[in-house]
Amino acid sequence: MKSHLSALAIAATLSVSAIALSGTAQAGATFDGVKQKGYVQCGVNLGLYGFSSPDDKGKWSGLDVDMCRAVAAAMFGDAEKVKYTPLSAQQRLPALQSGEIDLLARNTTRTLTRDTANGLNFAPTNYFDGQGFMVSAKLGLKSAKQLNGATVCVLPGTTTEQNVSDYFRANKMTFKPVVIEKNEELNKAFFAGRCDALTSDASQLAAIRAAEVQNPNDYVILPELISKEPLSPAVRQGDEEWMNLVTWAFYAMVQAEEKGLTSETVDAAMTSPDPDVKRLLGVTAGNGKALGVEENWAYAIIKQVGNYAQSYERNVGSGSKLKMPRGQNALYTEGGLMYAPPMK
């Protein structure tokens, strides 16, 4: 009897403590917490070339990593004051909800559920993406509409599983998913021919192709984008100060591109007569005080991280293996969706 009782009690305790792990208490606002500890704890991808991946020396780089660095530059005047937490797709939301990280910059799609029921707030989209299909060029397919009856490799823990189901249902087609949790295993299965198509965000497909294939022409990304994937940095609800800083740190990079300020030219621009540039760089004080940081916050971002165009080209654009065209990610003045509100 005794052993039965204690076994039950231990089982109950264990099960409950496992649940509680995702809900440890977190004291104080995120903004103050970050300021006090002296660095930004940033949740990033386990390794996605172009967005967040470590090099052989363990130094992280990518479009999302630049987001973390920009926030650190705004907060501390030093883009290096970031600690990275590599997260799987499933881990990322609990990690942010529980306070393990301060900022989630991990190619995360902004959705209504995440913005509300999951307790998150999203900063402006730093990459407009869409889900596509990659197939072997040998199949000779021209459109995703020709995929009826195909086997499709899908990465779980994302919106992709539902998107692909929706797309096939809407077009009255059927498919068989193969859902594998690890990127590498999934890619291996696809390139071994287990699936006819691999589906993911188009940028990721390009990244996978660049990393895994000898001749990129052996695989084609079909033209249809079946979803809207506004990849956006996220913070916990309940700290508007922190949310503001993340939001405007990103806008500063976009504004810098619009004003033609790069990490090379920003020093010379300190003497610019343009009132917008003066406000952005803190020559005319006010923005920094409103955000609760030093007045040279945007200068630090542009000097150390660069403007949005620099970050884009370096990580996913012409300066990278991905060679993604700017497309929707161009400035609004060039037909894209990148638009920074007035910074005054």
Added chain:
Amino acid sequence: MTNPVQALNSARVRGWLYQALFLACALAVAWYLVSNTLTNLATRGVATGFGFLHREAGFEIGESLLPYSASDTYLTALVVGLLNTLAVSAAGVVLATVLGVLIGIGRLSSNWMVNRFATLYVETVRNVPLLLQLVVWYTILNRLPSPREALEVLPGIFLSNRGMKFPVLVEHAGHGWILLALVAGIAAAIAVVRYGRRRRETTGKPFPTLPAVIAALLLPPALAFIVTGAPLAFDVPALAGFNFEGGGSVTPEFTALLIGLSVYTAGFIAEIVRSGILAVPHGQTEAGLALGLSPGKILRLVILPQALRVIVPPLTSQYLNLTKNSSLAVAIGYPDLVSVSNTSANQTGQVVEAVAMMMLVYLIISLAISGFMNWYNRRVALVTR
């Protein structure tokens, strides 16, 4: 005895008191953890509850024992995942047991080759992590040719990197009768076994049980097959579009997981079987020989019944391990309970609920297996009079 102070000295009363105290502490800790979790989720604005189970799942599942589509609910999706877990676990338990017993007996073989091979097998599979083995099996299966160049191992049976495709019987009204005849045959076989045993026990004369059982099992279905007009139409798989259409199929994910789990667990079962057999004193064999029993009968009637007493308890934990290890399916894309739960949790954001349900389901499966094995253990346990 009526004095409360005296009652405290009673070991029984004290035992109860300690247990009550322990239970109260455990409950208090559990209550604290649950309420802390709920409070924190509420303050962060994270929705809780199981209402999501009745919403549309909206994602497809690669293989299902039930008819399932993306328009079914999360609950249905989770049941599909659960059935997939049970299917691979049940098949794995059977396969691992057969393989384990063979290897275990092989380790005791006096044949040098068999003996060494069994030892090599056990030492290898037990000492390589299961996850790695699964990935290896899956990679091997994915290296098979594409459907258009599939290997036809037997007429109508195709092997490709999309799995094994095989013909299935087209349903026919006669199949019901054949099945009925088979059930009748099984009943007859059980009766024959009982009669044979009774005759042996009362008169000491042996009865040719095996041939009689085979006849009882085979004759009625065969008769029904002929009477109903030999309904044997097959749905043979054929290439269409991306893949084979028609027939039945086993996916590479299922096969890799089944082989991986069985081969791994068989290594442990082999050692359990070996230790069980070694636990029976050699005198028992000699006593059997002295009675004039054949070596086969000695194994079946003397050694195994006694070895089972030692084998069954550790075997139970191997079955539990196999079932729980099936959750590694997520690594190679088999849509088991964990895989489906992960997707559901991610789509709804209700991670705590999904994890709690998963834990509860695995707990129930494990307790059911333990319950059954304990019952079986009592049956084979030595009856002391």
